[in-house]
Amino acid sequence: METLPLVMMLASQGVVTAITAYFFIKVLKTPPPRPEDETDEVMGEMTGTH
Amino acid sequence: MSKDSWGSRVGLILAMAGNAVGLGNFLRFPVQAIQNGGGSFIIPYLVCFLLLGLPLLFVEWASGRFGGKSGNHSTPFIFNSMSSQPIWKYVGVFGIFTNLAVAAYYCYLESWTLAYVWHSFQGTFMGMDQAEVAGFFGQYLDPSLSTSGIPFESIVFWIICLLLNTWILSRGLSGGVEKVAKIGMPLLILFGIVLAVMAVTMKAGQYDAKFDGTVGLSKLWTPNFASIWDFKVWLAAAGQIFFTLSLGMGSIQCYASYVKPKQDIALNAMSAGWMNEFVEVVLGASIIIPISVGYLGWDTVVEMTKNGGLGLGFKTLPFLFAKWGPFLAVVCGVMWFGLLFFAGITSSLAMGTPCIGFLKNEFGWKHRNASWAFGIAVFILGLPTVLFYNQGVFDEYDHWAGTVSLVVFAMFEIVLFAWVFGMDKGWREITEGADINVPLFFRFAIKYITPVMLIVVFAGSFNRNIDILAHKDSYDKISKISKENPSDFQFKMDSIAAIVPNLNLSNVDFSNFDFRSIKNVDERTSARNYKDLKEHLNPNYKENAIQAEKYTMLCKNVSRFLLLGVWLGIAYLVYLAHRRRLKSVVN
Numbered sequence: 001m002e003t004l005p006l007v008m009m010l011a012s013q014g015v016v017t018a019i020t021a022y023f024f025i026k027v028l029k030t031p032p033p034r035p036e037d038e039t040d041e042v043m044g045e046m047t048g049t050h
Numbered sequence: 051m052s053k054d055s056w057g058s059r060v061g062l063i064l065a066m067a068g069n070a071v072g073l074g075n076f077l078r079f080p081v082q083a084i085q086n087g088g089g090s091f092i093i094p095y096l097v098c099f100l101l102l103g104l105p106l107l108f109v110e111w112a113s114g115r116f117g118g119k120s121g122n123h124s125t126p127f128i129f130n131s132m133s134s135q136p137i138w139k140y141v142g143v144f145g146i147f148t149n150l151a152v153a154a155y156y157c158y159l160e161s162w163t164l165a166y167v168w169h170s171f172q173g174t175f176m177g178m179d180q181a182e183v184a185g186f187f188g189q190y191l192d193p194s195l196s197t198s199g200i201p202f203e204s205i206v207f208w209i210i211c212l213l214l215n216t217w218i219l220s221r222g223l224s225g226g227v228e229k230v231a232k233i234g235m236p237l238l239i240l241f242g243i244v245l246a247v248m249a250v251t252m253k254a255g256q257y258d259a260k261f262d263g264t265v266g267l268s269k270l271w272t273p274n275f276a277s278i279w280d281f282k283v284w285l286a287a288a289g290q291i292f293f294t295l296s297l298g299m300g301s302i303q304c305y306a307s308y309v310k311p312k313q314d315i316a317l318n319a320m321s322a323g324w325m326n327e328f329v330e331v332v333l334g335a336s337i338i339i340p341i342s343v344g345y346l347g348w349d350t351v352v353e354m355t356k357n358g359g360l361g362l363g364f365k366t367l368p369f370l371f372a373k374w375g376p377f378l379a380v381v382c383g384v385m386w387f388g389l390l391f392f393a394g395i396t397s398s399l400a401m402g403t404p405c406i407g408f409l410k411n412e413f414g415w416k417h418r419n420a421s422w423a424f425g426i427a428v429f430i431l432g433l434p435t436v437l438f439y440n441q442g443v444f445d446e447y448d449h450w451a452g453t454v455s456l457v458v459f460a461m462f463e464i465v466l467f468a469w470v471f472g473m474d475k476g477w478r479e480i481t482e483g484a485d486i487n488v489p490l491f492f493r494f495a496i497k498y499i500t501p502v503m504l505i506v507v508f509a510g511s512f513n514r515n516i517d518i519l520a521h522k523d524s525y526d527k528i529s530k531i532s533k534e535n536p537s538d539f540q541f542k543m544d545s546i547a548a549i550v551p552n553l554n555l556s557n558v559d560f561s562n563f564d565f566r567s568i569k570n571v572d573e574r575t576s577a578r579n580y581k582d583l584k585e586h587l588n589p590n591y592k593e594n595a596i597q598a599e600k601y602t603m604l605c606k607n608v609s610r611f612l613l614l615g616v617w618l619g620i621a622y623l624v625y626l627a628h629r630r631r632l633k634s635v636v637n
Contacts, residue, residue, distance in 0.1 A: 001265075001267060001268045002272070004089075004273065005088075005089050005267070005268045005269075005270070008092065008271045012271075012331060013332045016331045017328060019324050019327075020327065020328040023321040023324055024063075024321050024324075024325065026317060026486070027059060027060065027063060027485075030317065030485045
């Protein structure tokens with residue numbers, strides 16, 4: 001494969017793969033919301049937002 | 051308040067990515083790249099992703115979660131919760147109409163992939179040449195013909211697909227949609243990686259390949275930097291980003307409306323968006339082009355892509371897979387059409403969810419009944435695309451519902467979010483519960499850059515839309531047929547007859563002729579051309595051809611009125627739903 005298209009391909013696909021992996025790993029590593037957040041949510045439902 | 055919710059964050063992201071990932075990732079993106087500068091297309095493409103794609107993803111996710119806080123799961127009343135002006139709930143009608151109208155033809159397309167998985171598994175394409183594989187596709191699409199002994203085969207597979215979609219939707223978000231995403235998306239990525247590795251490592255001379263797989267990649271990624279200054283290339287890039295992310299449909303808002311109020315949407319949106327880009331730029335670009343170029347050569351593939359990627363995907367690839375031997379032909383065919391099927395079904399399930407949410411929330415329908423109503427509506431609305439496929443009804447649905455409607459809706463939704471709801475509230479909604487720091491740049495982009503880009507995309511395609519509305523292509527065709535000179539065709543026929551004298555084509559009755567009886571591929575192609583030319587010499591040809599074109603225009607007109615009727619019908623349901631809400635407030 002010629003050099004210029006190889007560089008274009010590897011750079012583009014490398015950047016996209018790296019960013020995708022970064023965000024997906026971040027999702028996997030981020031802890032779930034605290035229980036207090038869910039309590040706030042229930043309070044919001046009781047007071048009604050409709 | 052709806053009890054439906056996502057079972058897990060990963061499930062939500064895979065479902066959102068599945069909503070975005072579709073057949074276009076594998077069939078449309080490579081073609082767009084070839085036609086718009088090759089390797090340099092990635093520059094306007096990624097710029098448009100940052101300025102158009104990501105901002106609209108943030109807007110749709112945020113709008114959805116905001117509407118979901120007050121129990122709204124479809125865009126008419128999501129928008130209504132963002133602005134009390136009555137007009138906005140009718141703008142939201144697009145978020146249901148587009149999903150229903152696109153599902154009507156998309157499920158048919160999805161059923162083709164299912165059928166081709168079956169045919170690949172059966173080894174149907176073994177021993178066929180390219181013309182036969184291409185002809186198989188046309189035969190499959192004719193409901194009166196069968197390629198496997200199953201009567202009305204294309205309709206049977208379509209109904210199977212619809213039943214599958216309806217059944218999965220009836221199981222709810224976490225029990226149905228999310229489960230399919232958790233199985234389908236990883237399998238799609240796995241199949242894509244395997245096929246990409248096989249395509250890229252293909253060697254000239256192996257299995258009759260003329261060129262290495264890297265030749266196609268080299269040609270595809272060779273940049274034409276001058277094209278970056280071409281406005282049409284930017285328009286194509288913006289259009290590709292728009293359609294690849296399934297923006298402007300209302301399905302993202304619906305999925306996001308089931309996210310808990312303080313849960314993150316910013317990181318989720320980024321993750322799902324970039325996952326779509328991975329499938330498109332890394333996998334989509336690495337399968338169909340290297341394999342096709344390896345066997346057919348660059349010039350032939352470029353010529354074939356002028357009609358889009360569907361031809362390469364369905365009419366050519368099965369023939370090329372068959373070159374790899376019976377075992378690999380089956381495995382690769384099942385993987386290729388299997389990944390297209392997973393891409394399709396995760397998208398069609400996303401189209402069903404807003405329609406079901408609307409019926410449940412606004413009219414108190416049970417989830418199962420709403421799912422079946424969606425399935426039946428898609429069947430009825432989709433029948434014209436199946437029965438009148440050759441009259442262009444499928445393409446009409448794709449254009450008005452799957453192209454124009456999205457852009458119009460996106461223009462309205464970003465004006466609502468940024469200018470009516472307001473960027474203060476909008477930004478607060480995007481960043482609330484965010485697990486990443488959203489760059490402030492996106493606040494500026496959402497308010498000023500993205501709306502302008504949408505207007506430019508809409509304006510850029512305006513003339514083409516008017517041409518389509520006025521049936522310009524059909525009238526051009528009628529004009530061309532009227533001016534045809536029969537003597538020109540006699541000359542061409544004589545030339546072909548001279549090239550293949552052994553066939554004695556002048557004595558052949560082509561009405562029931564089986565072209566497969568001609569074993570030599572070049573002679574078979576010549577015979578087909580001879581048949582086409584002979585039709586032009588028929589004294590009734592011009593009259594018949596013009597009548598056929600007028601019939602096509604009639605079918606397209608009827609389908610347009612049908613779509614308009616559907617839009618108005620949904621708007622009426624929104625009006626009834628609004629009246630119900632007012633009544634319940636009074637009571």
